[in-house]
Amino acid sequence: xxxxxxxxxxxxxxxxxxxxxxxxxxxxxxxxxxxxxxxxxxxxxxxxxxxxxxxxxxxxxxxxxxxxxxxxxxxxxxxxxxxxxxxxxxxxxxxxxxxxxxxxxxxxxxxxxxxxxxxxxxxxxxxxxxxxxxxxxxxxxxxxxxxxxxxxxxxxxxxxxxxxxxxxx
Amino acid sequence: xxxxxxxxxxxxxxxxxxxxxxxxxxxxxxxxxxxxxxxxxxxxxxxxxxxxxxxxxxxxxxxxxxxxxxxxxxxxxxxxxxxxxxxxxxxxxxxxxxxxxxxxxxxxxxxxxxxxxxxxxxxxxxxxxxxxxxxxxxxxxxxxxxxxxxxxxxxxxxxxxxxxxxxxxxxxxxxxxxxx
Numbered sequence: 603x604x605x606x607x608x609x610x611x612x613x614x615x616x617x618x619x620x621x622x623x624x625x626x627x628x629x630x631x632x633x634x635x636x637x638x639x640x641x642x643x644x645x646x647x648x649x650x651x652x653x654x655x656x657x658x659x660x661x662x663x664x665x666x667x668x669x670x671x672x673x674x675x676x677x678x679x680x681x682x683x684x685x686x687x688x689x690x691x692x693x694x695x696x697x698x699x700x701x702x703x704x705x706x707x708x709x710x711x712x713x714x715x716x717x718x719x720x721x722x723x724x725x726x727x728x729x730x731x732x733x734x735x736x737x738x739x740x741x742x743x744x745x746x747x748x749x750x751x752x753x754x755x756x757x758x759x760x761x762x763x764x765x766x767x768x769x770x771x
Numbered sequence: 772x773x774x775x776x777x778x779x780x781x782x783x784x785x786x787x788x789x790x791x792x793x794x795x796x797x798x799x800x801x802x803x804x805x806x807x808x809x810x811x812x813x814x815x816x817x818x819x820x821x822x823x824x825x826x827x828x829x830x831x832x833x834x835x836x837x838x839x840x841x842x843x844x845x846x847x848x849x850x851x852x853x854x855x856x857x858x859x860x861x862x863x864x865x866x867x868x869x870x871x872x873x874x875x876x877x878x879x880x881x882x883x884x885x886x887x888x889x890x891x892x893x894x895x896x897x898x899x900x901x902x903x904x905x906x907x908x909x910x911x912x913x914x915x916x917x918x919x920x921x922x923x924x925x926x927x928x929x930x931x932x933x934x935x936x937x938x939x940x941x942x943x944x945x946x947x948x949x950x951x
Contacts, residue, residue, distance in 0.1 A: 672803055672908035673908045673909050675801060684909075685873060685899070686899075686907075686908040686909060689899050689900070689902075689903060690903065693900070693903055712806070713806060714806070714807070714903060714904060714905075714906040715803060715806070715906050715908065716803055716804060716805065716806040716906075718803045718804075753773075
């Protein structure tokens, strides 16, 4: 503020007409900067929670990173700014204060929002394709390769690498 | 024959991708199937919007089926859904109960005054904690609850007249037939 006043005063002694404009511009910049930093501050302190200790805070972080926000479906509960994510974080915090284990909290969420909220889905009849699908593709690829190789062996065709084809490049 | 193998591979890929497109246009991929379907609705006891000292509980509503519509004045899609509710509420055959979700009561009342009120009963969940028990993660959502308090149908997102005729009304018809 001191700087602002002195520079404005300085300008005023030299160019009385422009000084008002300069002061206005400076104030505008300052105001914009304040707005910007207010936003940054807000984002950093979304909701400071009164954790009992640091271990609990780490546990909370770890747990919410394994859970998926039902609203913004590619975000974890830890990252999401959706209202429901905030409510669920609060709920998880409350449950932790009441001594619920991580499994109990996960169970609580699964009962309400289905297994969808788990980023690490358990192996069940409904998720076996999710778990072993990639393996099936690998298997299919391996079979295809094996078939092709065997065919070549049987036909006895040896593909000569044609180096001397005149194309140097 | 062996020359056709890549072609078949290509056809298989096209079929797979086509299935993916069909699958995702046929239903809302962001809608999470509720684990609460065909299970008893959670217990609740919430104040009435227009009479905050009086509450409505799950027990109060037992006996007759009803449609619980989760809405809020801040919710854009609720504005799109509202005319449908206004038009369909009298012909649904069940009571339409408004569940005002995480809303300032004054905002909700102003919103209803402006757009009309299709609800026979209005309850307010200002902190949104009971909604967690219902597995609500946004608005609008609608729950069809039978006379025994069991959730029989859930729709996530705005009810359109298409959804009302193709899904909601058949579900209600089943409920009304069940009634002894």
